[in-house]
Amino acid sequence: MGLSRQGVTPRDLRLTLAAMQELLQPISDALAVSRRLLEPLARLKLLRVIDLLNHFPRGYSQRASVKDLKAGMHASIVARVISASNKATKKRRLKLTEALLDDGSGLIKAVFFNQPWLVSRLVPDTVLRLSGLVDYNYGEWSIKPAHWEFADKSELTSSQAAPLIAEYPLVEGIGNDDLTGLVALALPRFAPLVPDLLPDELSRRLRLMPQAEAYAQAHAPADSKRLQAALLSLKYREFFLLQVGLRLRRRSEAADETLMISVDDDLRQRARRYFPFEMTGAQKRVCREIETDLTHAGRMHRLLQGDVGSGKTAVALYASLLMVGSGFQCAWLAPTEVLARQHLASLTRYLAGTRVKIGLLLGGMPKAARSGLLGELEAGRLHIVIGTHALLEDDVKFARLGLCVIDEQHKFGVNQRAQIRRKGPRPHLLAMSATPIPRTLSMTLYGGLDVSILDELPPGRMPVRTEWVHRSREQAAYEKIRREIAAGGRAYFIYPLVNESENVEARSAIEFAERLKNEHFPEFRVGLVHGQMSGEQKEEVMARFRAGEIEILAATVVVEVGVDVPEANVMVIENAERFGLAQLHQLRGRVGRGQRQSFLYLFGDPRTEDAIKRLNALCATNDGFKIAEEDLKMRGFGDFAGTRQSGVPKLHAGDFEKDLDALIQARKDAALFGAAISEEKTRDCLELHFGREFRLMDV
Template identity: 40%
Template sequence: MERVDKSPDRYKKSASSGLQSLKGVGPKRAMLLSRLGIHTIEDLLYHFPRKYEDRSLVKKISQLQDGETATLFGIVTGVRDIRPGRGMTITKAALFDGAATACAVWFNQPYIKRKVHKGTKIIVTGKAERKYGDLQLSVSDYEVIENEEPVNSAGIVPVYPATEGLPPRTLRLIIKDALEQRLDSIKEFLPSDVLEKYNLMPIDRAISSIHFPGDLDDAQKARRRLVFEELLVLQTGICMLRGTVSRTVGICHKKDGPLTAGFLGRLPYKMTGAQKRVLNEISRDMESKKPMNRLIQGDVGSGKTVVAAAALVKTVESGYQGVMMAPTEILATQHAEGLMEVLGPLGVQVALLTGSLGKKEKEAIIQDIRDGRTDIVVGTHALIQDGVAFQKLGLAVTDEQHRFGVKQRAKLNDKGQRPDVLVMTATPIPRTLALTVYGDLDISVIDELPPGRREIKTYWIADTEKQRIYKFIREQVNQGRQVYYVCPLVEESEKMDISAALELAALLQSDIFPDLQVGLMHGRMKQDAKDMVMKAFQNGSINILTATTVIEVGINVPNATVMVIENADRFGLAQLHQLRGRVGRGAHQSYCILIANPATAEGKARMDIMTRTNDGFLIADEDLKLRGPGEFFGTRQSGLPDLKIADIIRDYKALSAAREEAMALLRRDPCLKLPENVKLREKLMARFRDTDNYFSTS
């Protein structure tokens, strides 16, 4: 067996110096590029556009439709900054196109005022909307025109995932220079028969065309090639990993005894048939000599945690320790308290280890774990620090597995000698798709909810009916209930989403519910600040929690009965279902209100599906049929490389073909050592460089 070569420090050091050989890239821009995961010129060439904009037809202001994304050309007649709140700057430039005037708007980019001033000729692209009777364009990209023609903002223009301080035009110019310098160094690695069989572009042409296509058809052909290559590498890696794991010897746990029976007997309810089936699958794995590597997939409220707890009890009964890692301190505390309540009377020692513990308390807990006095430890990232050592780790459980990076999970598993591994996710995925994506894991599905659980009533309401929603919220709060209010997605920009959240929270607090307590949570807040807000919401001191989509997965606030989601048609079905799952956790009837004015048939279909069913697996299947955006794999499989261009949902057919091709390839050449497969093997090793996986090479 050969471990994938990592050496990240050496890799990044040589890489950044390579980036600085490009025009306009110095140490500062190299650092900005690293925020995007770009450390080498090859990383840059594989930083693909998220979409294209056809700017060949520049519109007149009079032609703009509310809600459309368009490109305008005009002369700036005035610029001003508005500061509506602390840490918030809105820059507005009046733009005259010879016949009419519109406002170009930038959020939290005060430097714009230094570049754009009265008399500047400018081409801007953004989303048009009417506010208070005026037309404005929320700018996503712009270019100051110094000559007669724009240099880089006309025709088919690639739009990249970007970061603050690196304007879109600058990123395009850097990538263009990288193509000119290094395209020749990108060598073909797909076997010639695969290229011919699937009629795929050669690699150099595909890389060039994905960035600067002649037309949209050219871009589509390039994408098809790059999607297939990425999925073939992924599937080949998964097949090799599964083969390696199946030959590894692990822990052989005992059959269930009195401790497990005592735990199951203390549960205040009977397990569902689905829970019993999954627990049997886990027990068979744990009692075998092969290390368990299993994913529990279950809808919100299906009882995954109880099944994981039973597995932890089994490892204790076999003479081993168990560990459960959760992404936040609140969720870890929730798990620990539940286990202590049920297992304490059975003599099982459960400990909670988090970063906020005092030094002495933390050291005492770590010593108990090391000496074997603690049977089960629940915690956050604090579990994977170097000082934490187990006397005899038998089972590692990761809750909400997609919230952890590859190295974090690997560090947890490395605390023992090939412990059994159990990961959990609340994102329902169609089983055939899950088997393809999670090819290196065995999959258990809990597809049954506990009896008596109330169905969440879901309503789809137009934006014009907000007063009805506000009235309903007040009625619920007057009854002692609490409310989540999720902000609209503005653009593919976290900063703009946060700006919208700040604006919405201020509106709700000052104008709509001045007598209630409105809280706010968003992605740029530090974890301890998020925890403070969630604790305040849990204890009832916040009536309405305004938030972006960072609402903590798995947090149990039984008193929260209303979930309001603005611009719901901009969210995918999987994400809407996850958000809805934040309510309906108590004895009171719960409600999900979707505010949406969908302009497309697909948007209307999504709203209709959400109001028709609470079944996450049915929703997942419908999302697949609608070729949704793939929020499922925002919950990507930790331990595997990130996908840069492929979308597991959209590219499902390509995924299936790539898996078949990978299996056929490995049947002919299990270790990829034949001359025609050497380059593919090198690519595979490079793609899995930052994972903690092993490949069989003999």
């Protein structure tokens, strides 16, 4: 099924511009807004009419009388205060305020936490409107208000209340009634003006509620059935707009041949001869995908995911060599000095004896060394530069930047990732992550990127054996570790703290480095590395550990990424219950990088169910993607590693986690129908709904 291409007539364009002007005008110009609401509206970022329309309720409550309540329901009630008092609790920091209320059909107790000052305001005969979860215990009803405000006494006997009451996100100074009133004024006048990108044919096929009606029902639902239809319509339209926008951006770049290179057998063989090993099948497949990107018009936007030790660095170097061999420069951006220095060591080892020049740019470099490096870079004599945030400085200039490699990309803010790409003609992007993104989320977090997965480890690598060790069995674990070190291995001991803390019950690196040296392993040499040391100090200790001058390294999580010591085959994580699942898996990746069997010992006595689940999950598998899926289940989408920095625009109606089916459908439909939608209308809709946030989505 297809659509005819929709042209934009001058009349259409005039209508669109007029609608845009109306929707983008300040709320204070469009509506009669009380002056006291202007500052709270600004804090809610509700400045324009379209902002108000897209400020959807965070939930809905059902208007009910006390006599009709059911335990567990989310209800809205209007009731009169009988009495109010503060109550002491066994917890010193917890104070309760209880108000006994009467709505004419029965009594209910409202419970407020840590707001003792409310007693002076909840005077008898005051009328409140409350919404929240209700419960029934010991013969009485109670409600813990998620939202409440003072109401007029006339509401006690009113029969005109809506069956479903919208509850908006609020800040101090503005009430739910205030927002409800403003939205009610805006809906009939402005909702019909919001441009609808969805083709009529597709809307009919999916049986979606018309957009203007969906806005009205989402803000003031007539009933639950129409509310659900309205929300589905708005969520799908939002996802469809995002996906069409991403496709439009790719089309706009598709004809740009500025960075297109030619890869023949000679260049391919020259690039591959620097690797002293046979690439895995997964590495070869991803290298072919990258070649395809680089040899076609447009720009590469690729996310390379791979578990620790899967060979991402080799793939990124192969891509860099193709670009260098074609006359371009490459920038490698790393989040820490440790990782940047590790990349320098790896690339120097691979490219020893070649004419490829590599440089390292870090913060705090001597002025003369920094100036010399920047001069070489601007003149084009430096082919690959590796650096931390120092690469983002204004005086860092390239002669011909063609490729940006961003490692552990989720550790950079979206603006930082955009900043490095502005140093060239929108160079190719290869983002790398050793924190696997669950397959179900790749399209949501990185909808603007193609995703490549290294799902194969180099031959000879053995899975790390992971064991959770209770405190009572630590001594037995020490003996196993002693035997491994005596046989030529090396060991990491990871601690959650640098120094001992009175407020946190956990072991510290500095304190236990001394105990390892003097009590547990006096026969071995012990080093210490943590985040409060300078870059040079950390590198000196790490160099000694790599060289075997130190057998045991006590450290904090500064070794989480960028440390490659094949001889290290033992890791102990102290107070393992204090670490997240993804971080524990990242730390585990520091061992198992050589030919020896490796071991991870998780020391700790977790006291919560979630902590126990994390440790059991880590012991059950070495598969990073399974770990990522389990981490997602435990933490949810909003808190998943990297999502806050991903650059994904803030959604108004949809939810990437809860509405995944709608997103997948919208993506499929955008591929079928998107090309038939005018670019002008698409750009207007994107600017109207997402603004600058969409422009940053693919970096």
